[in-house]
Amino acid sequence: MKTLLLLLLFCRVSSTVKHSLIYYVTGFSGVSNLPELLVVVMADDIQTVYCDGINRILEPKVDWQKKIFENDPQQLKMHTHYCFMHYPDLFKITMFSLKQIFNQSEGVHTLQLMKGCEWDEETGENRGFMQYSYDGEDLIVFNLKTSTWIAPKPQAVSTKMKWDSDIARIKYYEKFLTQICPDWLKMFLHHGNSSLLRTALPSVSLLQKTPSSPVSCHATGFYPDRAMMFWRKDGEEIHEGVEHGEILPNHNGSFQMNVDLDISSVSPEDWRRYDCVFHLSGVEDDIITKLDETQIRTNWEKSENMTSIIIIISAVVVVVVVFAAAAGFMVHRKKQDQKAPLDNEDSSELSERLDPET
Structure with a gap:
């Protein structure tokens, strides 16, 4: 039974092809060496846009994203508005409110937003998602089925009630998650198909x-x-x-x-x-x-090879030493042979000088 379930799971996972477009927005408070707001856009785990909302830096990270901005001014205008105006204002207000709710006057704090969509290429199914976290913990999640916010933490209940009453914003979130985001994702897949839709075997x-x-x-x-x-x-x-x-x-x-x-x-x-x-x-x-x-x-093959190399080198060294010793011995013998006659002549001459009869 276990094997059957695993095979069914394998077939389900391997037969589906899903693509995603996700916006990661991170706001910082109390950190001096980081920008106060960063926005990163990811299409199928490939970074397409980077934005520093405070220092007003909007940078396409891939060539096809640059072409989208060049050919579609509305895309560039939309990203510029969100990066430089909407998100900085929203995060400042929300961060200030959260500090009061959690009774925090100082320290380092982070507020993160993850929103986007996932599209199944084979079934055509779309799934939108949107959620906030504060200081690394889930804070509030948007339920697309009921168009209401869910507050995992008691401190976020007041924020949930306030956001639930903003009907105009909820309608926009519904449209973004179900229409705008999937359309953008398909556009990105069209322009970036050489990288997003490529297949490479290992x-x-x-x-x-x-x-x-x-x-x-x-x-x-x-x-x-x-x-x-x-x-x-x-x-x-x-x-x-x-x-x-x-x-x-x-x-x-x-x-x-x-x-x-x-x-x-x-x-x-x-x-x-x-x-x-x-x-x-x-x-x-x-x-x-x-x-x-x-x-x-x-x-261990490398170790054996190294051992063989060491043995070979040692053998070569021994041979060289033997040949060097033999050569030294031959030179010494040659010098001795050359020196011996001279010694005999010298001894004969010395004998003649000492012989009184000479």
Whole structure:
């Protein structure tokens, strides 16, 4: 039953392709070395716009976002208004109110807003979301189904009642989350399809630190991050002795992940029954890597190579020393041979001088 549920979950996750557009707005109080307000716009986890609302800096972070601003003045006007006017004013008022509610007169405080939408490319379903947090904890969340605010904290109840009564603002939030945001997201996907809609397959390797360590099936360089990886035995996914790693970003915008297999109880003749499977959402064919001892990249191979190098170097040194010693001995013998006749002549001459009969 557990295996069936996991397979159903795998099919559901791997068959859907979702895209997102999220606005992160962060306000600071009591921090001197940071801007008072920052806005970051993310499309499918790619930063498209950066804004410093106090110092009036609005910067497109990708080329296609620059083209959108150039070709659509309304987009530029909208982002400029929100970054330089709407959010700074809203956050100043809200921050001042929250300090009074929480009875805070000084210290460092943060107010964060996350709003945006998620669009399922296959089903066409849209999901909007909007919520505030204060000092790292959830403060108030907008319920799009009921068009009301939810206050997880008692201190936010008064804010909820005030915001619930602002019908005009609620109507705008409904329109933004259900219409404006999905339309913008689709526009971003159209202009940035080379990066947002691209698919990149990874290189997959088998790694092992020591002979007793688990074998790690490691995939790197894939995009997007909607991927799964697992070990199989005789074509069936296994879970015992398997440890899944997180999907991590690479410096170039791609991703990496790994899944480890404990081989301590696997006999050498059974290795051929195991393989590692990498699946990327939207790609039909999986990457399958057989558990093959000859294909495993290890750390101890480097140690063995280094030992071999040391042995070879030592042997060379010994040979050089032997040859040097032999050469030194030959030179010494040659000098001795050259010196010997001179010594005989000198001794003969000295004998003649000492011989009284001469």
